[in-house]
Amino acid sequence: MSQQPGADGHESSGQQSPGVPPAPPPDQYGQYGQYGTPPPPAPDQYGQYGTPPPPAPDQYGQYGQYGQYGTPPPPAPDQYGQYGQYGQPPGTGGYYGAGFVPVPSAVQPGIVPLRPLTLGEIYDGAFRAIRxxxxxxxxxxxxxxxxGAIVQLGFTAAFVGRIERAAQAGVADVDAFFSVGTFAGLLLSSAAVSLATLILEGLAIISVSESVIGRKVSLGEVWRRARGRLWRLVALxxxxxxxxxxxxxxxxxxxxxxSVALVEAGGDNWALLFVLVPVLFLALLVLLAFIAVRTMFxxxxxxxxxxGVFASIARSWRLTKGHFWRLFGIMLLTVVLVGILVSILSVPFSMVGTIFATDGFMVPLVLSSIGQLVGSALSIPVMAAVLALLYVDVRMRKEGLDVELARAAQAG
Incomplete structure (x- = not known):
């Protein structure tokens, strides 16, 4: 490097253009800014001039890892330890493969944000779906x-009326109400209510799935999309x-x-019987809960x-793998909360029915059916909405469904 003029007035061997003012005196590093420009700022800790200092080191100890000096630092990591929603810049692949373009973390075209959901967001989204x-x-x-309730009410009224007439006729005729036709009617009415509930859940699932991306579908469109699949839902x-x-x-x-084997063996096996029977029934409940959760989707x-029916069971089994306890806890909590809500709603009808109980059985029966109707009309949509949102949540966690939903929301 050619020696620059110093403070003692010596000139360098290089030529200086005429009319250009002399350079400022050198700093402690012997460096100058360009002629005609003000002196550079004091050197920073990296010995550089005229450039802003780099951002503070990130969690990996790198300076300016996400660009050159002077670029803004990356966003703070989210709850999943990633930068942005997916932690990858566009086109670098990452979790979802090459060419993936991430969506913003706050995208929410509908009732829930398009990212893995919390428990509060699932419940909030369920009531948003209803509204x-x-x-x-x-x-x-x-x-x-x-x-369904009207059909069941008719059969129940006929059944209870038969019981009253048989009781008034005498003990010998009480067995009259145990006829095949009466029980068949009650069974058919219960089946009608169950079928109506099942169809309602299927229709609600479709409505919630559209509400996730901000679409509102009419009843006719929901029925058009569901009618060809309802028979598979019934078969399932x-x-x-x-x-x-x-x-x-x-x-x-x-x-x-x-029990028979222990009794025939004699001895002190009664104590063992009282222990084994509850354990076996508890094991049965655990097995039923396990199957219910693994097939819930x-x-x-x-x-x-x-x-199809069997394909849906296999698909649900794959989706719930690794999420059993979380799904079990949320659904158990939902069942308890909905049960409490339904009980609260049915209390006024039961109290009024008790007042009219002395006038006959019909008024309390009608009031009880109305309370059941109100409770079911609220509980079934909530349960269906929570189930649909859990399905969407698991697919966003395991399959990147949030990206597809964001694109569908933009296209729609």
């Missing part, structure tokens, strides 16, 4: 459950119900056989993905 499309979620529940319900009945029957046979896959 955003009340005709499908709440109004349809009143219609469907109301029709029958299959799972038969499996549950078979498990209970097998457990009952095992308990009876064990089967209705969602049928209604939203169009899978």
């Amino acid at each position: 955003s499309n009340p005709m499908v979620m709440f109004g349809l529940a009143i219609i469907v459950v109301g029709v 319900s029958l299959l799972l119900g038969a499996a549950g009945i078979a498990a209970v029957a097998a457990a009952t046979v095992a308990v009876v056989g064990l 089967a209705p969602c896959t049928i209604m939203l993905e169009g899978t």
Whole structure:
């Protein structure tokens, strides 16, 4: 480097352009700014001039890791330890593969943000789904459950009336109400209510899935999309119900056989029997809860993905893998909260029915059915909405569904 003029007045061997003022005196590093420009600022800790200092070191101890000096630091890591929603710049691949373009972390076109959901966001989204499309979620529940309740009320009234007439006729005629026709009517009415509930859940799942991306679908559109898949939903319900009945029957046979064997063995086996029987029934409850959680997304896959009955069970089994305890806890809490809410709503009807109990059975029965209708009309949409949002949440966690939903919301 050529020696620059110093403070003692010596000139360098280089040529200086005429008319250009002399350079400022050198600083402690012997460096100058360009002629005609003010002296550079004092050197920073990196010995550089004229550039702003780099950002504070990030968590990896790097200076300016995300760009050159002077670029803003990256955003603070989110709750998943990543920068931004996915922690990868566009086009670098990452978790979702090459060419992936991440969506902003705060994207929320509908009832919930498009990212893994918290428990509060799931419950908030469930009630938002009801408010955003009340005709499908709440109004349809009143219609469907109301029709089923009327059918059940008719058979129940006939059944109770037969009991009263048989009791008034005498003890010898009390067995008259145990007729095949009466029990068949009660069974059919219960099946009608269960079928109506199942159809309502399927329709609500479709409505919630559209509310996630900010769309409001009409009742006609929901029915058009669901009607070809409802028979698979019914078949799934029958299959799972038969499996549950078979498990209970097998457990009952095992308990009876064990009891008989212990009694015939004699001795002090009664104490062992009182221990083993509760343990076996507890094991049965654990098994039923495990199967219920692992197959809980089967209705969602049928209604939203169009899978078959057995394919929906397999698909639900894969989706719930690794999320069992979280799903079990949320659904158990939801069932308890909804049960408490339904009980609170049914108390006024039961109290009024008790007042009119002396005038006959019909008024209390009607009031009890109305309380059941109100409770079911609220509980069924809430349960269906929570189930649908859990399905969306698990797919966002495992399959990156949030990216597809964001694109669908932009396209729609």
